Amino acid sequence: MGKINGCIKCLFIFFNVVFAILGCVLVYLAVQATAFSHQVMAMGGPSLAWSWVFVLGVLILPVLGIVAACMEKELIFKIFAGFMVVGMIIMLIFGIVVVVSRNTLKDSLDTASAEATKYFIEDKDMRRVLMGFEQSAHCCGVVSSSDWGNNIPQSCECKMQNTGFPFSSGCKAKPWGASGPDQIYATSCSSVFFVIVDLIFKIIMGFCFTFAILALLALLMSILMIHQIRKHDSGGSSMAMKSY
Structure with a gap:
């Protein structure tokens, strides 16, 4: 035995x-x-x-x-x-x-300054990346649509069949006096980015604690x-x- x-x-x-x-x-x-x-x-x-x-x-x-x-x-x-x-x-x-x-990243995104968003708007390569992300993730601007000033690109255009999927909270009218599409995404790209990263963080946290x-x-x-x-x-x- x-x-x-x-x-x-x-x-x-x-x-x-x-x-x-x-x-x-x-x-x-x-x-x-x-x-x-x-x-x-x-x-x-x-x-x-x-x-x-x-x-x-x-x-x-x-x-x-x-x-x-x-x-x-x-x-x-x-x-x-x-x-x-x-x-x-x-x-x-x-x-x-x-x-x-995770909490530090959330605070950084919530308090992103105009100087931080200016890099994405003024740099040609980052501008192209941002516009591509806007089209695929249904968002507009880094922190808000006002990041684009008075020239809102077509990548921010919100169509009825796209609203609510996968992260967009819906459409809103473009700022008064701005050029571009009449309806733009109400969700900022930083919010969408955090949703994606937050999911990854949660998976890692679950992995570690398990x-x-x-x-x-x-x-x-x-x-x-x-x-x-x-x-x-x-x-x-x-x-x-x-x-x-």
Whole structure:
């Protein structure tokens, strides 16, 4: 008879196998993303080095958990539990950082100055990007339609069949004395941009906090199995599962 209850051991191994498979998938995705890492860094984007740390952690830690459960060694379980504590803390920190970054971005967009919007209007390339975004996202102006002054482009034109999808709050009349379409989008492009980015932030927050909870559950199961191993080694019987 093993030192650990069979049901708990099988459940623990099953979840670690699932995460080991997930780790293999993440390794494949990381390899594919590495091919574009130099282009991303050249454009001022973040390095993908830390993504490899996370990916390898997701792959290696479940393997360590499987080895600990199969060998039923207290030391290996302690090492695994220690990594779970570290992983849980890291995921909570990342989750909190994402929440703070989201709120900071929202405040920045809400308080965007005229100088900040002037760059999008006066620069030829950014102006083209903004107008393309206006057409696809059904919005007008960076902060408001007044960013265009008295020359509102056709990209701001609001048609009845386009209102309300996917982000537009509807149409409104163009400012008095301005040239351009009679009906323009009432939604600003900064509001649409925040909706998109906010969705990404929420996905990342859910990812971080979910992994923190899973790490906590793995930690509790490790502590339970360590207790069973100690009880067995001290001469007691392994804890029996209560059937319902």
